[in-house]
Amino acid sequence: MRYFLNKLGFLLLTIWAALTLNFALPRLMPGNPALNMLAKFQGKMPPQALKAFELQFGFSNQPWPIQYINYLGSMLTGHFGFSYTYYPVHVSTIIAQSLPWTLGLLGISYLVSVVLGTVLGIFIAWRRGGVTDSITPIVSMTFQAIPQFWLAVVFVYFLAFSNNIFPMSHSYGNTEVPGLNWPFIRSVVYHGFLPFLVVFLTSVSGWIIGMRNNMMMTLGEDYVVFAEAKGVSPRRLIFNYAARNAILPQVTSMAIALTTIIGGQILIEQVFSYQGIGFQLTNAVTSEDYPLIQGMFLIVAVFGVVINFLVDILYGRLDPRIRRRGATS
Amino acid sequence: MMQTKKKRNSNSALRGFFRNAKAVVGFSIFSLFVIIGIFAPLLAPYDPQSTNFAPSLGPSVAHFFGTTNTGQDIFSQFIWGTQTSLIVGVGSSLISTLIGFIIGVYAGYKGGTVDGILNTIMNVFLVMPGLALLILIESYLKSSTPLINGVIIAVTGWAWGARVFRSVAMSITNRDFIVAARLSGAKTWRIMFVEILPNMTSQIASNLIYACLGAILAESSLAYLGFESISSNSWGTILFWAQNGGAMLSGSWWWFVPPGIAIALVGTSLALMNFGIDQITNPRLRIHKKRKISKKNPALEPSGGM
Amino acid sequence: MSDRQPILELDHLSVGYQTSAGIVNAVNDVNLTIYKEEIVGLIGESGSGKSTMAYAIMRLLKGDALITNGTIRVMGKDVYAMNLKELRAFRWAQMAMVFQSAMSALNPVMTVQTQMVDTILAHKKGMTRLQAIERANQLLDIVRIDRKAMQSYPHELSGGMRQRVVIAIAIALNPGFVIMDEPTTALDVVVQRSILDQIKEIQKQEKFAVLFISHDFSLVAEMASRVAIMYAGRIIEMTPSQTLQLGERHHPYTEGLLRAIPHLSADNITIEGIPGSPPNLVNLPRGCAFHPRCPVAVDVCKDQRPKAIPSGNGHVECHLFEGEQEVQHG
Ligand SMILES: Nc1ncnc2c1ncn2[C@@H]1O[C@H](COP(=O)(O)OP(=O)(O)OP(=O)(O)O)[C@@H](O)[C@H]1O
Ligand SMILES: [Mg+2]
Numbered sequence: 001m002r003y004f005l006n007k008l009g010f011l012l013l014t015i016w017a018a019l020t021l022n023f024a025l026p027r028l029m030p031g032n033p034a035l036n037m038l039a040k041f042q043g044k045m046p047p048q049a050l051k052a053f054e055l056q057f058g059f060s061n062q063p064w065p066i067q068y069i070n071y072l073g074s075m076l077t078g079h080f081g082f083s084y085t086y087y088p089v090h091v092s093t094i095i096a097q098s099l100p101w102t103l104g105l106l107g108i109s110y111l112v113s114v115v116l117g118t119v120l121g122i123f124i125a126w127r128r129g130g131v132t133d134s135i136t137p138i139v140s141m142t143f144q145a146i147p148q149f150w151l152a153v154v155f156v157y158f159l160a161f162s163n164n165i166f167p168m169s170h171s172y173g174n175t176e177v178p179g180l181n182w183p184f185i186r187s188v189v190y191h192g193f194l195p196f197l198v199v200f201l202t203s204v205s206g207w208i209i210g211m212r213n214n215m216m217m218t219l220g221e222d223y224v225v226f227a228e229a230k231g232v233s234p235r236r237l238i239f240n241y242a243a244r245n246a247i248l249p250q251v252t253s254m255a256i257a258l259t260t261i262i263g264g265q266i267l268i269e270q271v272f273s274y275q276g277i278g279f280q281l282t283n284a285v286t287s288e289d290y291p292l293i294q295g296m297f298l299i300v301a302v303f304g305v306v307i308n309f310l311v312d313i314l315y316g317r318l319d320p321r322i323r324r325r326g327a328t329s
Numbered sequence: 330m331m332q333t334k335k336k337r338n339s340n341s342a343l344r345g346f347f348r349n350a351k352a353v354v355g356f357s358i359f360s361l362f363v364i365i366g367i368f369a370p371l372l373a374p375y376d377p378q379s380t381n382f383a384p385s386l387g388p389s390v391a392h393f394f395g396t397t398n399t400g401q402d403i404f405s406q407f408i409w410g411t412q413t414s415l416i417v418g419v420g421s422s423l424i425s426t427l428i429g430f431i432i433g434v435y436a437g438y439k440g441g442t443v444d445g446i447l448n449t450i451m452n453v454f455l456v457m458p459g460l461a462l463l464i465l466i467e468s469y470l471k472s473s474t475p476l477i478n479g480v481i482i483a484v485t486g487w488a489w490g491a492r493v494f495r496s497v498a499m500s501i502t503n504r505d506f507i508v509a510a511r512l513s514g515a516k517t518w519r520i521m522f523v524e525i526l527p528n529m530t531s532q533i534a535s536n537l538i539y540a541c542l543g544a545i546l547a548e549s550s551l552a553y554l555g556f557e558s559i560s561s562n563s564w565g566t567i568l569f570w571a572q573n574g575g576a577m578l579s580g581s582w583w584w585f586v587p588p589g590i591a592i593a594l595v596g597t598s599l600a601l602m603n604f605g606i607d608q609i610t611n612p613r614l615r616i617h618k619k620r621k622i623s624k625k626n627p628a629l630e631p632s633g634g635m
Numbered sequence: 636m637s638d639r640q641p642i643l644e645l646d647h648l649s650v651g652y653q654t655s656a657g658i659v660n661a662v663n664d665v666n667l668t669i670y671k672e673e674i675v676g677l678i679g680e681s682g683s684g685k686s687t688m689a690y691a692i693m694r695l696l697k698g699d700a701l702i703t704n705g706t707i708r709v710m711g712k713d714v715y716a717m718n719l720k721e722l723r724a725f726r727w728a729q730m731a732m733v734f735q736s737a738m739s740a741l742n743p744v745m746t747v748q749t750q751m752v753d754t755i756l757a758h759k760k761g762m763t764r765l766q767a768i769e770r771a772n773q774l775l776d777i778v779r780i781d782r783k784a785m786q787s788y789p790h791e792l793s794g795g796m797r798q799r800v801v802i803a804i805a806i807a808l809n810p811g812f813v814i815m816d817e818p819t820t821a822l823d824v825v826v827q828r829s830i831l832d833q834i835k836e837i838q839k840q841e842k843f844a845v846l847f848i849s850h851d852f853s854l855v856a857e858m859a860s861r862v863a864i865m866y867a868g869r870i871i872e873m874t875p876s877q878t879l880q881l882g883e884r885h886h887p888y889t890e891g892l893l894r895a896i897p898h899l900s901a902d903n904i905t906i907e908g909i910p911g912s913p914p915n916l917v918n919l920p921r922g923c924a925f926h927p928r929c930p931v932a933v934d935v936c937k938d939q940r941p942k943a944i945p946s947g948n949g950h951v952e953c954h955l956f957e958g959e960q961e962v963q964h965g
Contacts, residue, residue, distance in 0.1 A: 010452065017453050021465070029469040137604065138351075145596020147546055149553060150568065150589035157577050157585075220697075226740040227750075229695055230804065231727045231757040244744050256455070263460030267550055281461065282554055285468045293468050300461040308456045320744055320788040 003316050011309045018301035022294045023071050026057045027064070056081055057290065080295040085287045091295035094280055099299065101171050102276030105192055106265050109199035117207020118250055122243050124208065125215030136212070140205030149267035152198045156271060159194065166194045169273035195268050203261070210253055214246035221245070248319055255311040262304050277303070345609045352605025358598035362591070366412040373405040377562055388583050395583040398574040406567050407587055413563040417479035417548045418595070422540035424483035426533060429490030429540075434521050436491070437498025448495065454488035463551060472558035475548055475565075482547045483540075490536040497529045531610045535603055542599045549592055564588035641711075642812045642844040643669040643692065643730075648705035649868075650684070650691045657917040661687040663868035663924075664704070666943070669812070674838065674845040676859030676876065678852060678892070680913055684868040685848045686735055689814045692846075693732050694722060709812055728758050731805040735816040735848075737798050741789040747800055748785040754807050774803040777837060795826035802834065806841060816848045831858065852879060852892065861949065864889050867914050867924040874949040886951045887929050923954065931955065 055070055062070075074081075080091035124133050160168040172178070172187040218224060219242050227241045266278030273279060277296055284292035316322045346352050365372060375381075378401065386396040394403035436447035462485055467473060473481075501507060502525075510524050526533070545564075551557065552565025553572065571577075571585040650662035661684040669675045679685050690696050692707055694714050707714045709730050717725060734740045742750055751771040756762060762770075772782050778799040789797055798818065805813055818834070819827040835858065838845060849855045855862055856876040864872040864886065872886040879885075881893050891909035911928035914920055920927055926936040935954050944956040 010449070013449065014453050014456055018457065021462075025465065025469055141600035141604070142593065142597045145542065145600055146593040147549055147589060149550060150585070150592065153568070153572070153577075153585055154589065157582060161577055162580070222734055222736050222739040223742040225695055225697070226734055226801075227742065227753070229693055229726055229732060230754040231723045232753055233723075233757065236753070240745070241742055245742070248744075259456065259458045262458040263547075263550070266460055266464070267553070270554070281464060285464060285554070288468075290468070293465060297461050297465040300458050304458045304461075305456050318744070321790045 003322055004313065007309055007312045007316075011305055014305045015302055018298055018305075019072060019075055022075075022298060023068060026290070052079070052081055053291065056294070075298070080298070081291040083284075083292045083295075084289040085284070085292065091291050094292065095277070095295055095299050098276050098280050099303075101274060102265065102269070102278065102303075105171075105195055105269075105274065105276060106199075106261065108192075109196045110203075110261055112196075113200050113204040114207055114250075114254060117204045118211045118247065120204075121208045121211025121250075122215055122238065122246075124212045125219065125242075125246075126238055128212075128216065133212070136205060136208055140209045143202050143205050146202055148198055148202050148264040149271055151202060152195070152268050152271040155194050155198060167191050171274050171276075191274075195272050195274055198268055199261070199264065202264070203257070206257070207250070207253075211246065211250055214249050215242055218242045218246040248315065251311060251315045251318060255308045255315075258304055258307055258311070262300060266300070346602075346605050349605040349608055351601045352608075355598040355601025355603075355605065358594055359602065362411055362415060362595055362598075365408060366415040369408045369412040373408040375402040375405045377401065377406040377409045378560070385579050385581050387581075394587050395581065397570060397584060398576070398579060398581070403567065403584055403587070406562055407564070407591070409562045410564045410567055410588065411591065413475050413561070414545055414548065414565070414592075414595075417475050417482075417563065418541040418545040420476070421479035421483040421486075421544035421548070422537050424480065425487040425540045425544070426490050426536050428483065428487035429536065430494050430526070430533065431521070432487065433491030433494030434498040434525055435517075437495040438502050438517070438521060438525065440499070440502070444495075447491075451488045451491050451495070454485065455492065457485075459486060460547065460550060463547065464554070464556075467551060467554075467556040470556075473551075473556055474558055475552065475561050475563045478548050478551050478557065479544060482544045486540065486543060486547070489543075490540060493532050493536060494529060497532055498525055501525060501528055531606055535606050538599045538603045538606075542596050545592060545595060549588070564592055639670040639673075641668050642671055642673075642709065643667070643846065644706075644708040644711075645688075645692070646706045646708070648688070648691065648707060649703045650687050650696065651701060651703050652687075653699040653701065654917075658703075659916045660703075660919060661700075661868050661916060662691065663919070665868070665870050667863060667870060667873075669844050669846060671811070672842045672844055673861070674847055674859045676855035676862040677846060677848045677865060678850065678855050678862060679865030681850070682913060682916075683865045684916075685865055686816055687868075688865075689732060689816050689846070689848060692814060693726065693730065695732075724758065727754065727810065728808045729810055730812040730814070731808070731810040732814040733801055733805050733816065733818045735820065737801040737818060738794060738821055740801050741797060743789055745788070746785065747787055747789070747792070751785075751800070751804055751807065754804050758808050770807070771803075774807055775800075777806070778803045778833065794822050795830060798822060798826075798830055799833075802830075802837075806837065806843070809841060810843055812844045812846075814846045814848070817850065818847075820850075834858070855879075864892070867916060867919060869924060869952065871925065871952045872949065874947060874951075878947060878949075884946070886953050887931050887955070888925050891930075923952070 052074065055067060055074070078092055080095070083089050083091050083094055086094065124130070124136060127133065155166075156168050160166045167173070167190065171191050172184060173191070176184040176187045178184055221242075223245075224237065224242050227237055232241065265276070266281060268274070269276045269278035270282040277300055280292065281296035281300065283289075284296060347356075380400045382396045382400040382402060384396060384398050384400045388395045394407055396402055397406075432447055432451065436444040436451070463478075463481065466481060466485075467478075470477075507520060507524055510520050515524070548563060549565030549568065552561065552563050553568045555569050555573075557563070557566055557569075565588070567588045568585055571581070574584070576582070576584040645665050645667040648662055648665045648667075649660065651658040651660050653659075663684075665688065667675075677685055677688070687696075687700070690700070691702060692709070692714065694707075696702070702715065709725075712725065712729075714722070714725075741747070748768065748771060751774065752764065752767045755767040755770055756764070759767070768785075771785065775782050775784060780796055780799050780803075784792060784796060784800070789800075792800065802818070815834070819830050822830065831854070834845075845859075847855060847858050849858075856879045859876050862874055862876050862879060863870045864874075866888050872889050874885065874889075879889075879893065881890075885893070888909070895909065909928055914924055914927065920937075922938045923929070923932070923936045923941050926932040929936065933954065939954070941952045941954045941957075943950040943952050946956055
């Protein structure tokens with residue numbers, strides 16, 4: 001329980017930090033660039049909305065602690081303001097529309113690579129010393145060093161543009177009607193495959209190596225040797241005794257890798273024009289749509305922090321030492 | 330006596346590094362790029378910005394990597410880009426490792442409340458999605474340069490190293506030689522840099538390597554998204570112009586393929602070097618499993634006699 | 636002695652570790668027999684090869700360790716002649732071991748019950764889970780831990796309790812032979828005492844033979860009836876435990892150890908009374924391995940390895956004892 005509260009406290013702290021960053025950056029930057037936007041908004045927006053906008057970006061005569069409190073208040077109640085590009089659409093509406101796509105794509109590619117990589121890692125550790133064992137580290141290094149967005153560009157060019165095997169962009173075909181119908185689902189899978197493949201190829205080998213190394217460390221532990229001596233069957237030895245422990249650092253890496261994965265996702269969405277959060281964020285940057293940039297950054301940060309929180313809780317469940325003691329770290 | 334011991338250790342570690350085939354391959358590839366970067370003015374056949382050539386030419390003897398849609402020589406851009414990307418990578422990794430070292434070691438060494446606060450800050454930086462944060466900052470900066478980007482990448486990315494340095498520092502603050510130094514009244518910064526630093530060289534090396542890889546990747550991402558001024562020339566800007574110059578539509582694959590391969594090669598070479606360091610510091614990964622590897626038995630140390 | 640049934644027979648056993656510096660000869664030409672219901676002590680400095688020998692007997696050597704010579708028989712069966720399936724059935728049912736680092740021998744993410752029941756069910760295929768749990772409970776009674784500990788994870792138990800759980804697991808299948816590799820090293824003196832008393836008591840009840848490995852002379856002398864002294868992978872002396880006191884005639888190394896008793900502890904490998912350090916196991920000295928440190932060494936010690944010479948009720952590998960007749964090992 002202490003563990004849980006600790007993690008929850010940290011979750012809130014991080015979200016607060018992200019909010020504060022959003023508040024502080026436009027006020028700190030020399031020649032606040034959001035000023036340009038204000039001019040464009042003039043006349044386009046009702047005075048009330050304009051005022052909210054001023055508050056958000058610091059064109060106000062109020063002392064900044066008051067601004068800060070008002071700002072936090074409006075953010076916490078979900079008032080992220082209007083998007084400039086899509087006016088009069090609210091930023092929160094755009095978030096609601098794009099979040100599911102990001103969640104779906106990122107969730108699936110992340111989980112598939114982690115699960116498959118972990119299982120393969122166990123397998124390689126079991127057969128250690130084999131050919132796969134000596135090749136995977138090299139393959140892994142190469143794939144991890146390839147910039148994801150570049151691989152995405154290469155795939156788009158060779159598999160979608162030149163050869164038309166896969167669609168080049170978007171998350172579903174424009175003839176499909178979104179909903180729970182087969183042509184739509186098929187189209188989503190078809191469009192999502194290349195982005196998925198990019199994430200999968202660049203990350204799976206990292207998980208394999210990670211798990212393999214954890215397994216090597218764990219197989220040398222006394223409790224595994226002891227269990228082997230006790231006569232525990234080889235299968236149970238590998239899965240229940242060794243892997244069950246070796247997976248713990250893997251879960252920690254899941255949390256650690258997350259920020260990188262989210263970064264990669266932003267670029268991949270940009271390359272594939274996949275209408276998720278990352279795509280909206282990069283577009284908003286191009287069109288200098290600051291309310292949208294802020295909203296998207298905030299949601300990406302919250303998203304990362306929440307998943308991190310969930311991973312922490314999962315870790316607590318897997319490791320009895322933490323579960324009961326409620327240690328801080 | 331202490332001094333000579335340390336020296337011998339680092340010498341033998343260095344020898345171990347160069348005896349590892351992977352590490353040597355990595356080191357060679359990286360050195361090759363460094364040489365290209367240093368001698369870019371001699372190696373680049375043309376001015377990377379000049380638009381004197383026929384547009385969208387494929388690779389040929391005159392233009393190894395072809396030309397852009399505005400008639401610039403891509404090979405020359407690539408050579409100069411190598412210089413920029415390496416300076417950004419190395420510079421940024423030095424800065425972030427230094428920041429990470431100071432904060433991490435200070436936290437681990439001081440412990441208590443100081444550690445509590447610094448560790449929380451560290452964790453906040455760790456869970457903040459780095460690229461999103463960079464994009465947010467850059468969106469206010471407008472056109473930046475690769476060098477400024479390198480600094481920003483370092484300032485937002487130091488926490489990775491700090492985390493490692495902190496735990497190492499925590500594990501050695503109670504060792505005799507640190508306690509002795511403290512009791513003899515040595516200043517904190519002196520203990521950090523003179524006493525603690527030599528004991529984490531492998532972690533520092535490893536962090537320099539990863540930070541360099543991370544900075545090269547991050548800089549190319551930012552450049553690709555168009556955050557760098559038009560006059561900048563890095564591997565990332567080549568990709569940006571390829572994207573915006575319709576490289577795909579005109580079928581100019583030679584425009585965007587080389588920078589990506591170069592990044593991947595540099596990245597792999599860094600990872601290979603790190604692999605070599607890992608093998609030296611973590612024998613369990615190499616020796617196939619055994620309970621006790623190092624018994625503190627001087628008679629058994631391979632180099633003990635020499 | 637020949638009427639007694641041998642439980643463990645080591646015949647010219649040598650074990651080495653392959654390292655980049657060459658082969659580390661951790662166990663060298665060891666002959667040792669342990670009889671039914673007998674407790675034999677094994678004593679030696681850190682790094683002398685005690686654990687290696689124990690692992691070799693259990694056939695648990697890993698990776699770069701290999702048996703370079705000799706045979707190991709337990710209950711008359713050659714341990715290395717079995718196939719893996721036979722080995723899995725034989726090990727723990729007939730011979731068990733309490734690890735040196737018993738603290739880490741329990742899996743941190745499994746309850747005590749799971750780990751005990753696993754052991755029992757791995758061997759008793761006909762048993763139901765409930766029967767196995769009942770047996771596990773009995774075992775906890777034997778080692779005097781509250782049955783409530785069943786549902787605990789190892790980190791929730793004290794060091795002494797963990798140690799008892801490990802001992803309970805070791806005797807779970809009524810083995811005829813148990814190796815105890817420094818079973819109480821990490822514990823404080825009071826707990827150590829109570830566990831040793833308990834081991835003796837259980838051993839009287841269950842009547843298994845024990846190879847008791849330790850650094851601690853007084854402790855071994857108290858537990859064991861005979862004591863083997865190991866130096867650089869060799870058993871250089873085998874002697875009844877009651878002779879282990881100053882004034883009795885022993886191998887020069889044993890005498891050095893006896894003088895050093897007050898200073899001998901688990902972490903202290905420098906032994907006062909014996910100058911110098913243990914030999915390099917990659918390049919063992921010619922002749923008697925102890926001669927460079929031996930205060931009474933003579934010329935022959937430098938190039939001839941001493942044979943086992945009977946002395947009292949045991950035997951000694953030392954040239955100074957020559958002139959008495961040679962024994963068959965045992
Ligand atoms: N995996 C290994 N590779 C190489 N040498 C090893 C390995 N394991 C042990 N050794 C060496 O073998 C020798 C015997 O080790 P062993 O663990 O059997 O000693 P020990 O008598 O049990 O010591 P302790 O009293 O400290 O437990 C030591 O010198 C040790 O350095
Ligand atoms: Mg031992």
